[in-house]
Amino acid sequence: MTCCWHRSVCWIALRERGRAMNYAKALQAVEQLMMETVESEVEVLRDASRHILAAGGKRMRPRMTLLAYEAVGGTDMDAVLPVAAAVELVHTATLVHDDINDHGLMRRGRQTINAIWGRTFALLTGDFLFTKVYTLMAPYGDLNVIFAQMTSELVEGETLQAAAAKEGKLNREIYARIIAKKTASLFAGAAKLGAKLGNGTPQQVEALYQYGFHLGLAFQIVDDILDLIADSQRLGKTAGLDLAQGKGFAVAVAGNGHGTTVAVAEEPTEDAGAALKRKLLEGNYIQEGRQQARQLAALAKQQLESLPPSAARDELARLTEAAVDREY
Template identity: 40%
Template sequence: METVEKLLDGHVEGRTAYVTEAARHLLAAGGKRFRPLLVLLASETGEHPDSDDVLTAACVVEITHLGSLYHDDVMDEADLRRGADSANARWDNLVAILTGDFLFARSSELTSRLGADAVRIQAETFTRLVEGQIMETVPPGEGEDPLEHYLEVVAGKTGSLIATSARYGARFGGASREVEEALAAYGEIVGSAFQLSDDILDIASETDESGKTPGTDLREGVPTLPTLMAQAACRASSDPADVRLLDLLSGPITDDADVEEALGLLRAHPAMDEARAYVVARATEAKALLEVLPETPVRTALEAFADLVAVRTG
């Protein structure tokens, strides 16, 4: 990963100091680097994990992700990202949007070095990512299940790029097509499940446990896995607590006391266990896909990550 970090720093350099500063802003703020790490890990399933193409692919997925964060912060009107000022807060929306565009362009330039098929995969991934973002801004259509709508959003916004990370690693590491397809499916499932586990932690965890303020999504009126499951159950219930919870979840919750009340009602609601069970089932499904791999440290690491996704919701 040290090599990837150095390459990333060079790849986001622009022709002017101003562009470089803006593009490096969120890169320097850190992050989990899960996507490039998955590229490197998946490449170990092939015969040549040390290929330069593997390193290029690792940079492609992280720079694509980075560009999406600049745009996300504009849409969310966020002031902070990774503990630092967001680009839109430090500069303005125009700079943030154009910097995101610059990073998308740079990731496309890098992808072209990997061949035409990689360009096609990247284009398809980017289409899904943007469609997921668009779907998040509109409510479900008439007759559409809100939960299914939300799961499609998560699969597009989060699962698609993580799936491509695993696919690129396997492909450019020289793995078989069977392994590549299995790891791509694994990446989509476990990536989406990780986001869904974050949904649960936003409600279940205390601030001192997670380092985040619980109820952030409630305050923003953002639908999540447990709230959608709770709403579905509450609509069919006449229990006063369910009626009250349904009322609280009808929109953003701005009052701190109401947030605490909603958190208490949600934590006691069966929907939380239902949401946990869903994430555990998805993690188990992801692990089953790894049966195409021999018993190696790489498989163990991939299984451990799926286990982490399941355990962190408990």
């Protein structure tokens, strides 16, 4: 399984060959476990779930869970696989629901569940994916508290974003709250879960939580920039829809604390996104966003200094570089 989503980084190329194989096999096992977990007698739920899972993705969150587990000394990869799979299923469920809200037709280079099966079945598939998380996490006791907290924050972030976009009042402060909750919380939780399961010290657990949090912020800013400058084919989804809905870093910065110039349309169009894109490209928002993302990624990388040297720590460091240098 290869997953080189940036030309300078191959996610499974760890320095120690034996460890690399262990990590690669763990990632493959996560994929298999997710496919098995979404088995259902109701064919549409099974097929729709497998459709989006088979489309792949960067798998940032399960990678962080696996690597955090290893970075604090965890050795039994079988013990962490369900947690890594659960984290990715939560993320996948939110994507399914996002595509309903955004009227998205393409995701990861494929038609969305919404486009193929319709809004009702897409909504139910997203719900189905969420419920499967309980199956995976049932044996993990107190770790479910961490899981519940991060998913609660994720929903809060999505709600804040929808409200700000609808009212046309997105600014820097609101944007910071949104991405902290909707993206950084899941990154931070993914890393913390791995560290806790690997019996990391309190200091190590906190360091990895902060690592994930800052990396999540950086990752989302870059995502928003790419929605502004990348083409749909490269992104694997329709570019510009976030802009049409008054979302994203550039829109927030352009608001300058006074609200944006556009409120979300009930059915956003690419034309609306293109018009806002032209306006935003006149500013310095791309450069500012890239710089902020690099600073946040650097802060994430600094958190790793408290961990003992290991191939897993090195790979976590490389994630910070790839997250901000990516082109899709």
